[in-house]
Amino acid sequence: MLEAAIDAAQRLFSPGPLLVMLIMLPISLISGMMPGGNLPVAVIVLGFAGYLDPWITVTAVVFFLAASDITEPVPSILMGIPGARSAQATILDGYPMAQRGEAGIALGASYMCTLVGGVIGAIALLVALPISRELLRLFGSAEFFLLSLLGLLCVAIVSSGAFVKGMLTAGFGLAIAMIGFSPITGVVRADFGIEYLWDGVPLVPIVVGLFALPEAIDLVVANTPIARERLDVMLREANRDVYRGMREALNHKWLLVRSSLIGTFVGMMPGVGSSGAHWIAYAQARHTEKGGVESFGKGDIRGVIAADSANNSVDGGTLIPTVVFGIPGSGGMAILLAILVISGVQPGPAMLTQHLDLTVSLVYIVALANIIVVPIMLFAARFITRIAAVPPNLLAPIVIGVVTLAAYQATYSIEDLVLVLAFAVLGVFMKRYGWPRPPILIAVVLAEIVEKYLWLSVNTYGLSMFLRPQFLGIIAVMLLVMIVSFRIQAGAKRAWAESSGTTPA
Amino acid sequence: MERKFYHARLGLLCAFALVFTIAPPAWAQTSPDLAKLFESKPVTIIVGSAPGGGYDVFGRIVARFVGKYLPGNPSFVVQNIPGGGQLRGLRAAMKSTPDGLTLGILHPRFVQRELAGIDVPDFDLKSVRVLGSPSAITVSRIWCVRRSVATNWDELVKLGRPVTNGDTGPGASFGLGPQFVSLIGGPVKMVYGYGGTSEIMAAFDRGETDSIDRCTEEHVPRLFPKWIASKILAPIFWWEREPSKDWLGKLGVTKVPYIFDVVKAEREQRSAFELAVRFNTFSRTFVTPPGVPDNVYSAWKKAFEATTKDPGFLKAAAAAGLEVGLGTADDFNELVDSFGKLSPAGVKILKDLVGQSA
Numbered sequence: 001m002l003e004a005a006i007d008a009a010q011r012l013f014s015p016g017p018l019l020v021m022l023i024m025l026p027i028s029l030i031s032g033m034m035p036g037g038n039l040p041v042a043v044i045v046l047g048f049a050g051y052l053d054p055w056i057t058v059t060a061v062v063f064f065l066a067a068s069d070i071t072e073p074v075p076s077i078l079m080g081i082p083g084a085r086s087a088q089a090t091i092l093d094g095y096p097m098a099q100r101g102e103a104g105i106a107l108g109a110s111y112m113c114t115l116v117g118g119v120i121g122a123i124a125l126l127v128a129l130p131i132s133r134e135l136l137r138l139f140g141s142a143e144f145f146l147l148s149l150l151g152l153l154c155v156a157i158v159s160s161g162a163f164v165k166g167m168l169t170a171g172f173g174l175a176i177a178m179i180g181f182s183p184i185t186g187v188v189r190a191d192f193g194i195e196y197l198w199d200g201v202p203l204v205p206i207v208v209g210l211f212a213l214p215e216a217i218d219l220v221v222a223n224t225p226i227a228r229e230r231l232d233v234m235l236r237e238a239n240r241d242v243y244r245g246m247r248e249a250l251n252h253k254w255l256l257v258r259s260s261l262i263g264t265f266v267g268m269m270p271g272v273g274s275s276g277a278h279w280i281a282y283a284q285a286r287h288t289e290k291g292g293v294e295s296f297g298k299g300d301i302r303g304v305i306a307a308d309s310a311n312n313s314v315d316g317g318t319l320i321p322t323v324v325f326g327i328p329g330s331g332g333m334a335i336l337l338a339i340l341v342i343s344g345v346q347p348g349p350a351m352l353t354q355h356l357d358l359t360v361s362l363v364y365i366v367a368l369a370n371i372i373v374v375p376i377m378l379f380a381a382r383f384i385t386r387i388a389a390v391p392p393n394l395l396a397p398i399v400i401g402v403v404t405l406a407a408y409q410a411t412y413s414i415e416d417l418v419l420v421l422a423f424a425v426l427g428v429f430m431k432r433y434g435w436p437r438p439p440i441l442i443a444v445v446l447a448e449i450v451e452k453y454l455w456l457s458v459n460t461y462g463l464s465m466f467l468r469p470q471f472l473g474i475i476a477v478m479l480l481v482m483i484v485s486f487r488i489q490a491g492a493k494r495a496w497a498e499s500s501g502t503t504p505a
Numbered sequence: 506m507e508r509k510f511y512h513a514r515l516g517l518l519c520a521f522a523l524v525f526t527i528a529p530p531a532w533a534q535t536s537p538d539l540a541k542l543f544e545s546k547p548v549t550i551i552v553g554s555a556p557g558g559g560y561d562v563f564g565r566i567v568a569r570f571v572g573k574y575l576p577g578n579p580s581f582v583v584q585n586i587p588g589g590g591q592l593r594g595l596r597a598a599m600k601s602t603p604d605g606l607t608l609g610i611l612h613p614r615f616v617q618r619e620l621a622g623i624d625v626p627d628f629d630l631k632s633v634r635v636l637g638s639p640s641a642i643t644v645s646r647i648w649c650v651r652r653s654v655a656t657n658w659d660e661l662v663k664l665g666r667p668v669t670n671g672d673t674g675p676g677a678s679f680g681l682g683p684q685f686v687s688l689i690g691g692p693v694k695m696v697y698g699y700g701g702t703s704e705i706m707a708a709f710d711r712g713e714t715d716s717i718d719r720c721t722e723e724h725v726p727r728l729f730p731k732w733i734a735s736k737i738l739a740p741i742f743w744w745e746r747e748p749s750k751d752w753l754g755k756l757g758v759t760k761v762p763y764i765f766d767v768v769k770a771e772r773e774q775r776s777a778f779e780l781a782v783r784f785n786t787f788s789r790t791f792v793t794p795p796g797v798p799d800n801v802y803s804a805w806k807k808a809f810e811a812t813t814k815d816p817g818f819l820k821a822a823a824a825a826g827l828e829v830g831l832g833t834a835d836d837f838n839e840l841v842d843s844f845g846k847l848s849p850a851g852v853k854i855l856k857d858l859v860g861q862s863a
Contacts, residue, residue: 199587270700327704341825459669
């Protein structure tokens, strides 16, 4: 292992890979901030596979994917636009903070969590590699179902105060997710005879329509910039705000580490990881942090810390099933897999023996991406926060134009734009009448995974899945979190009541 | 006599004059035009699946090497249009300009659907111009069961319950054997929904399924070599191509029966199965839309043949774990014609095998 680590370092820190990281750096910074996701650029890198040295193409795509994930929280925090794959839970607290004029604090905390989470994910990858195959053997479709269901149950978390509405909108999201080819039988469902819907409703138009356009319209109607309070202070003390955010993140070390470990662990579960990790981390933080149940969703920095730590640590986790079993956990990992195969490197046990140096280099690349990109973003944060002060008549058209373009590249069909419009109308009404929108997103993202693993679990384990030790173990952890949560929330209520001289409810 | 000789020479002279008048333009019409065509813009290969999949990987490798066998040595662009189980990509290819600068890759399921009377929009089996398949190979397919469950077919039948076999979906090439057994009431339960070979094998490895249809030299040593050492696999039957003795030795047996040596099937059922197997060997068929000029089509067919023998192509395919074997347009047409010999009952079985009976 040590020899492989040294070989990997020598090969990685050579002109070719270093140059390619330099080239991918600005591309990843911009790409990560676009709502359409980072896959189109990764596909371009795929075109070079077979022509260039595998070390170059693998470095390019892994660095790009890791680095672009770091910039994904920017639209979530500043404009309330969740990422297509990650940085979704961040909007729940990040955007309210930006509206309060605390965008700099949110960004500072986000990047510190991103750095720490990314490094923890990379270390976890390195530590888990030698035992990864045995580790992953412990978990099967039943556990993947439970974890993805857990992510889906976060609907309840994000609907606090409007529980019934949240459940209804989640149901609507599940219905949308059913459209298209069934992941099991291949039969088309509810396509209404429209070929465009055969592959389901694409996610990016939903995100853009449901979140980006209503927020842009809201800004114009209210005629205020994103930051509705503390605007002067925000502009004057941008630097200080960013450092304050970083300090806040470090003040919640245990939350940061815990969420990062959750992100890495869930990231290892094929298919579940990249979509569900940040929701699960957010949910556990909400229920285990003092007063979390009341304050999360209203601009509590701890919500940003939990979501973004997991958001980035998940990259280390998703690499494990990709490299060790050839099971990609996301679209980006599928492209990495293709690059490896075309380059003659077969994922599997050989990645831990013959190609161990290449595998270890993945750890270095993920860590390097964080170490390089985060300081750049921290420096840039003081300028980025100014977006929250831009007049709405200037910002809204730009946002609408950019996000609509991003939505079009989902399938390059005019129907993408029709969908954006339809969901924008829905999003405006939902926002106006207090219907929570995140449950739709959670449901659409996780429904197919939940359906697939439920089907596989029932058809392979049957009822005996409820007797599997791993399954019971996860349920035990969930129950433990619930018990701890009740005690913490009860303790917080008692403490508040004592301090205000009232009887706790 | 002299007059006759004079007339003969005159006639010959006229003939030569005619040849040299007509031939150069005709010659100029084929070769220079083709070069001009292929130099005019890049060739697009439309892949109907997401980047990174098997069809995509193969399309990119073909794109790297086939160009040098075409006049003008064109450049290539691989365009992914996933969706509809590769149907969107196929339709895009079929609706493209028939100038020979756009190719599609045809999945065998669409051929079988058309033949089974299920219309595939924008795709006409009679008019599509088939170039060939560079991966028309028979491979050895073996179905194995966990040795702790059963060691042969008789034990499997006596088990009294079906054994689970994971696969992606109905009609998948590797799963045809156990799927067929399941369709005719045998002791197999197909569990569809797994994402691909790696997921299916990982599921078997952790004990989630009882059997595995990827029990081949191509997959096991690469992904789960410990299965060989621990001898957990009990081969039950093979189909398509008999496995090598060397591989059987590694599995701990000297012989494994052919599927129909142990599975009792009606003649019509057997015919349908064998036809489905033949269709699946013709995977990744490169096609152009109807209406492509004859000379362009002919150039493409020759280029394909040459590519499958190209050392660089063979090396790149081997590095990616892909076996190469040319299936020509004539082979394809012969396969399509053999469908006509199936009885209605056989057609029904074939429809079930490709997952179109619902």
